[in-house]
Amino acid sequence: MSEFILETRDLHRRFHMGGGLLQKQSTIHAVNGVWLQVRRGETFAIVGESGCGKSTLARLLLRLIEPSEGQVHYDGRDLTALPAADMRKLRAELQFIFQDPFSSLNPRMTVERIVGEPLSVHTTLSGAERRARVAELLTRVGLRPEHADRYPHEFSGGQRQRICIARALACGPKLLIGDEPVSALDVSVQAQIVNLLEDLKDEFGLTLIVIAHDLAVIRHMSDRIAVMYLGEIVELAPTETLFSAPRHPYTQALLQAIPVPAPGARGARTALGGDIPSPANPPPGCKFHTRCPHATELCARERPVLSESAPEQQVACHHWRTIPAPDATALHIETRSAAAERRFALFRAASAEKTIHPNKEKANDHA
Numbered sequence: 001m002s003e004f005i006l007e008t009r010d011l012h013r014r015f016h017m018g019g020g021l022l023q024k025q026s027t028i029h030a031v032n033g034v035w036l037q038v039r040r041g042e043t044f045a046i047v048g049e050s051g052c053g054k055s056t057l058a059r060l061l062l063r064l065i066e067p068s069e070g071q072v073h074y075d076g077r078d079l080t081a082l083p084a085a086d087m088r089k090l091r092a093e094l095q096f097i098f099q100d101p102f103s104s105l106n107p108r109m110t111v112e113r114i115v116g117e118p119l120s121v122h123t124t125l126s127g128a129e130r131r132a133r134v135a136e137l138l139t140r141v142g143l144r145p146e147h148a149d150r151y152p153h154e155f156s157g158g159q160r161q162r163i164c165i166a167r168a169l170a171c172g173p174k175l176l177i178g179d180e181p182v183s184a185l186d187v188s189v190q191a192q193i194v195n196l197l198e199d200l201k202d203e204f205g206l207t208l209i210v211i212a213h214d215l216a217v218i219r220h221m222s223d224r225i226a227v228m229y230l231g232e233i234v235e236l237a238p239t240e241t242l243f244s245a246p247r248h249p250y251t252q253a254l255l256q257a258i259p260v261p262a263p264g265a266r267g268a269r270t271a272l273g274g275d276i277p278s279p280a281n282p283p284p285g286c287k288f289h290t291r292c293p294h295a296t297e298l299c300a301r302e303r304p305v306l307s308e309s310a311p312e313q314q315v316a317c318h319h320w321r322t323i324p325a326p327d328a329t330a331l332h333i334e335t336r337s338a339a340a341e342r343r344f345a346l347f348r349a350a351s352a353e354k355t356i357h358p359n360k361e362k363a364n365d366h367a
């Protein structure tokens, strides 16, 4: 069995826009030549600014949309070449949690139908068995069996995300992709959901791919991180390496842009200059060169390839060897790490109480 559960090979996705009578046609290259290998059992994170192609990549990974070019291999099978009937069977193993728990649940269905639906599709359980399994799943995600008879609008955001997780777990998935699974939630509820995902990952032997823009959450839960910029992976490294020795100027800028929660902590924060260029008209060469403080004429001309800068660390930058690594104090690594630990320790303690009182969580959600 291969070490990797999921691999992409030169994955591309283009969207063609406009082309009407008065509109000029344009093409957005949302995912541009992505090669990734995700290890069995790891938590793999994908981060980057809004519009860089994270959701498109996530959808391609589970073939929720088709690639323009390239392949996705899952457990040795090329998903992109799989007939629709085989793909349907595989869906039980490949699950997706959406960013917005408010719109991803059908308001007209009870929780029992929502969570039980994949069981009806993929198993031959009787009605009573299915109901028992739904009750078990609800308990496992911190809800109560009697919640099965309620409708989504009766729950808070955090509870709805628990329902989405229960649905994703129903058929024993092997790979779970969360597209910003906590970003629509209040911070305290975010920590509870992150903790829940971590516990479930161990219990169910899952591989998790998490998309997020909150690097503090990512640091807490992921083994490796891929940083995306305008459809391309610009850096990929184990989490601690990425935080302690970021090589790509974009990763460095992202880390420096994290707000520092400690009182009095100030200093070498450099906000990322300029706006992200339009994906319909990206700059030539290195796509980051228009915002990069180290860019040269070479960067404007030639696209750098992702290559190894250290064991397990890859970077796509012509100048990574000569760009000084920012020192830890400039990145507030210590301060941020300690603060994040405190924050999560607090909420880990809160969520240790496995049965969540519905009103308590609802109150937290609107805190």
Ligand SMILES: Nc1ncnc2c1ncn2[C@@H]1O[C@H](COP(=O)(O)OP(=O)(O)OP(=O)(O)O)[C@@H](O)[C@H]1O
Binding pocket: 015, 016, 017, 028, 030, 048, 049, 050, 051, 052, 053, 054, 055, 056, 057, 279
């Ligand atoms: N169905 C679509 N049709 C046209 N363009 C699309 C479509 N889906 C995504 N795009 C474009 O592709 C680019 C990448 O979008 P995507 O949603 O993948 O970004 P993202 O990194 O997930 O952003 P966010 O953090 O805001 O969710 C954007 O420019 C977006 O407008």
Ligand SMILES: [Mg+2]
Binding pocket: 054, 055, 056, 179
């Ligand atoms: Mg997105």
